[in-house]
Structure formats: structure tokens, C-alpha cells
Amino acid sequence: MALEVRGIEAGYGDSRVLFGVDLDVPPGRTVGLLGRNGMGKTTLVRAIMGLLPARAGSVRFRGRTLDRAPAHRRARAGIGLVPEGRRIFPNLSARENLIAAARPGPWGLARVFELFPRLAERRDAPGNRLSGGEQQMLAIGRALMTNPELLILDEATEGLAPAVRADIRHCLQRLRAAGHSLLVIDGDVEAMLGLCDDLVILETGRVVWHGRAEALAADRTPLVRHLGV
Incomplete structure (x- = not known):
């Protein structure tokens, strides 16, 4: 298993947001996290990344327990995060932003520019x-x-024009086809049904449904019950 989350509980101050969440991302699969606003999706991502201390539960990645690891060590262990709100360096060029994050491996400037030709132009x-x-x-x-x-991509298409959203989702499809492990949060249910292998629905900090995307597409009752779509 690439990522194993077991019994995660987390929150802010006296407020608890997550109540014993379990989540798996198998190697080479794309898992989608669905839920209305405020259901705990971003809180779960923050707990996985070590940006928010978990009050209970465990996070394992590629067989290694990360419960006490700070955020930078989780990143070095091999978890990449595309955070909500982008958070790029505004005063650095696009190329400098990319180089600042570079670590050895198959992904370099040429490959990123091939995936996103617009970035090469800019x-x-x-x-x-x-x-x-x-x-x-x-x-x-x-x-x-x-x-x-x-x-991990947290609302990677939020607030973007439809054509741009389609371009980014096409790139995610390419990553999926190439065998990358992805955990995706996105509010577009139809797009997630087409992109993901497996889906998880969060409601008030609890997993209320999980399974194959094709099963949810065939029986949309959980979508109506928990998302109102």
C-alpha cells in the first residue's frame, strides 16, 4: 500500500473535525475524496502531511510509520502536495519556482514543460x-x-475557467495512465467519476462510503444521500 491512514482524529482547538478516518491509496491508483464543504477533506490532507497534529490514529507510507514525522520529512519520504490556494512564490519566475522544489528523479523541467506547454511559454x-x-x-x-x-491535489481546479479545468484534468489523466499514485480532492462529482479508480465520501469527519468509482457511477444513491447530487 502506498498510503495507509487508520483511525485519524484531528481538529482545531477544542473543535474535533475528523472522527476515526480510514483511507488507503494503493500504488498506481487514483483515489478521489468527495464531500460537501466543511466535511473535513482539507483537514485530512493536513493531518496526512503533518501540517496538523493528529490526536489519534496513524499514517503509514510505503510501509513506514510517519506519525511523529514533521511535514518536511513526510515530503522527503515521497508525498507531494498541491495545496488549496496554490501558494507559489509570487516574486520568482515560473522556472525558478520549479527549480526551487527540485529533487533527483525522472521529473525535471523538460518533463514538466512537456506536460504543461503553457508553462514553457511563460x-x-x-x-x-x-x-x-x-x-x-x-x-x-x-x-x-x-x-x-x-x-495529493487539494481542489486543484477550484475557481478556474472550464477550459482550464479540462486541461488540468487531462494532465491528471495522463499521470494516472502513467501509473502515478494520486489522491484527489475536487468538487466536480462527474469529473471525479471519470478520473478516479476509487472514491471515498466524507461527511462530518467520517467516511460514509468508499469503493470503486464504477460502483458509485452505477448506483448513485450515496451521492444523492451524502452530497445531494
Whole structure:
């Protein structure tokens, strides 16, 4: 198993958000995390990455327990994060943003530019001069430059124009086809049904459904019950 999350409980201050969440991402599979706003999806990502201390439970990655590992060690262990809100360096060029994150491996500038040709055209533009879509491509490219074994994407298409969303999802399909392990959070249920191998639905910090994407596409009752779609 690439990622194994067992019994994770986490929250902020006196407020508990996650209640014993289990989640698996097998090697080479794309797992989607669904849920309404405020159900705990980003909190779970933060707990996996060590950005928020878990109050209970465990996180294992490629057989290694990461419970006490700080965020930077989890990243070095091979987990790449594309955070909600992009968080690129605004005063660095696109190329400098990518180089700043580089670690040895198959993903380098040439491969990122091949995946995102628009970034190649804009490689010398400062981050704050890029469009929203270009910034999101840069955030994904920066995460790939760390050469992760698992890539986590938190709302990677939120707030983007439909054409840009389609471009990014096409790139994610390419990553999936190439055998990358992905954990994807996205509010577009139809897109997730087409992209993901497995899906997990969170509601009020608990897993209320998990299984194969094709099973959920065939019987949409859980989508109606938990997401209202």
C-alpha cells in the first residue's frame, strides 16, 4: 500500500473535525475524496502531511510509520502536495519556482514543460504575473519536481475557467495512465467519476462510503444521500 491512514482524529482547538478516518491509496491508483464543504477533506490532507497534529490514529507510507514525522520529512519520504490556494512564490519566475522544489528523479523541467506547454511559454514570467490557471499548473509542476511517490491535489481546479479545468484534468489523466499514485480532492462529482479508480465520501469527519468509482457511477444513491447530487 502506498498510503495507509487508520483511525485519524484531528481538529482545531477544542473543535474535533475528523472522527476515526480510514483511507488507503494503493500504488498506481487514483483515489478521489468527495464531500460537501466543511466535511473535513482539507483537514485530512493536513493531518496526512503533518501540517496538523493528529490526536489519534496513524499514517503509514510505503510501509513506514510517519506519525511523529514533521511535514518536511513526510515530503522527503515521497508525498507531494498541491495545496488549496496554490501558494507559489509570487516574486520568482515560473522556472525558478520549479527549480526551487527540485529533487533527483525522472521529473525535471523538460518533463514538466512537456506536460504543461503553457508553462514553457511563460517560464520567465513572475508567479504573480501568471493567470490563475497558469499558477495552478505551476503548483502541480512544482509538486512533480519533488519526484513524489504519491501526489495529493487539494481542489486543484477550484475557481478556474472550464477550459482550464479540462486541461488540468487531462494532465491528471495522463499521470494516472502513467501509473502515478494520486489522491484527489475536487468538487466536480462527474469529473471525479471519470478520473478516479476509487472514491471515498466524507461527511462530518467520517467516511460514509468508499469503493470503486464504477460502483458509485452505477448506483448513485450515496451521492444523492451524502452530497445531494
